[in-house]
Amino acid sequence: MSNAHHELDDCIDLAPGDEHVEGGIGQRVIGYLTGLGLAILLTATSFFVAGTDLVWQPSIPVALIVLAIAQMGVHLVFFLHITTGPDNTNNVLALAFGVLIVFLVIGGSLWIMANLNHNMMPMDEIMQMQR
Amino acid sequence: MSTVAFAETHDDPNTLRASSRSWSGPASKRIVTGYGFWIFILSDMVMFSAFFASYAVLVGQTAGGPSGRDLFDLRSVAMETGFLLASSFTCGLATISADARQTTWFQLAMAVTCVFGLAFLILEGREFAALVTQGAGPTRSAFLSAFFTLVGCHGLHVSAGILWLLTMMAQVFTKGFRPDIQRRILCFALFWHALDIIWIAVFTIVYLLGSAA
Numbered sequence: 143m144s145n146a147h148h149e150l151d152d153c154i155d156l157a158p159g160d161e162h163v164e165g166g167i168g169q170r171v172i173g174y175l176t177g178l179g180l181a182i183l184l185t186a187t188s189f190f191v192a193g194t195d196l197v198w199q200p201s202i203p204v205a206l207i208v209l210a211i212a213q214m215g216v217h218l219v220f221f222l223h224i225t226t227g228p229d230n231t232n233n234v235l236a237l238a239f240g241v242l243i244v245f246l247v248i249g250g251s252l253w254i255m256a257n258l259n260h261n262m263m264p265m266d267e268i269m270q271m272q273r
Numbered sequence: 274m275s276t277v278a279f280a281e282t283h284d285d286p287n288t289l290r291a292s293s294r295s296w297s298g299p300a301s302k303r304i305v306t307g308y309g310f311w312i313f314i315l316s317d318m319v320m321f322s323a324f325f326a327s328y329a330v331l332v333g334q335t336a337g338g339p340s341g342r343d344l345f346d347l348r349s350v351a352m353e354t355g356f357l358l359a360s361s362f363t364c365g366l367a368t369i370s371a372d373a374r375q376t377t378w379f380q381l382a383m384a385v386t387c388v389f390g391l392a393f394l395i396l397e398g399r400e401f402a403a404l405v406t407q408g409a410g411p412t413r414s415a416f417l418s419a420f421f422t423l424v425g426c427h428g429l430h431v432s433a434g435i436l437w438l439l440t441m442m443a444q445v446f447t448k449g450f451r452p453d454i455q456r457r458i459l460c461f462a463l464f465w466h467a468l469d470i471i472w473i474a475v476f477t478i479v480y481l482l483g484s485a486a
Contacts, residue, residue: 155300155304156304157303157304157306157307157308157311157459158307158308158310158311158463159307159311159368159459159462159463159466160303160307160459167369167373170369171366171369174362174365174366174369175362177362177365178358178359178362181358182358185351185354185355185358185473188476188477188481189347189351189354189481192347192481192482192484192485193347193485202485203482203485206477206481206482206485207477209477210473210474210477210478213473214470214473214474217361217466217469217470217473218470221361221365221466221469222463222466222467232308233308233311236308236311236312236315237311237315239315240315240316240318240319243319243322244318244319244322247319247322247323247326248322248325248326248329250326251323251326251327251329251330252326252329252330255330
């Protein structure tokens, strides 16, 4: 989609959400249709995997998370037009920083709270101490 | 289509590479606005990550009440997901129409987006009402408090998005595709697509993992 590879010196930034295409309206609609098709496929797979007995049960949570991340990628590429091209460097770097903070907040909270739970005295023992 | 026309570069003695065409001069207003709104969306996602973290921490604390597996109706969730995905697609069509300055197509695509968004909100409202009437409201347990906070916050974002959508339809109707209106459409499209991305995390982590595990 991006033709910026030919002329690296000339690359101009793109606003996030803006699309760099040479073709007309039809080509852009096809891009959105591709994204819609892939998203439907991934969503349907997610809902199927969640309710099926056909796959090994302990693998289901991992499969669901992988499918969700894949679908987020599809949305970023086909709906928000985030690319790896030089006209998108700023948008990608901001996104990468956001993702880093999201992982720190979620992972850090789960880690800390799991540790607290693990180290906390069972509730009935606390009750006995208060008597 | 929306490639930004760069301002003519004048020979500026203060720039080191005055001869090179790119990198000189400020970015266009469309890039500045879009990038600033992109930063806002990412900070919004950081806020949602805090709600997701509290939900994940509290998901087991049902206080003897119902858990997600007892409560969630995956058929309704699948329909909500379909409506939101379809609205994201029609929002993309509205963006293309706005770039092509096709007023009729733009208004049509935005109206369809609005209908899909409202259908999503109605389904979510019915789900919430059913939960409250069966005694599983946000006050029942820490799990349900976290659930209503997270999913309700997403629903509030969708409601705000629909108000914004109607505003954009009215502004295009009265003012046409002026550059400032086009920037607002760009920001609205970013917002709406970002809401769909957050919904992917909601239906996977809350509903699918909640009823599978």
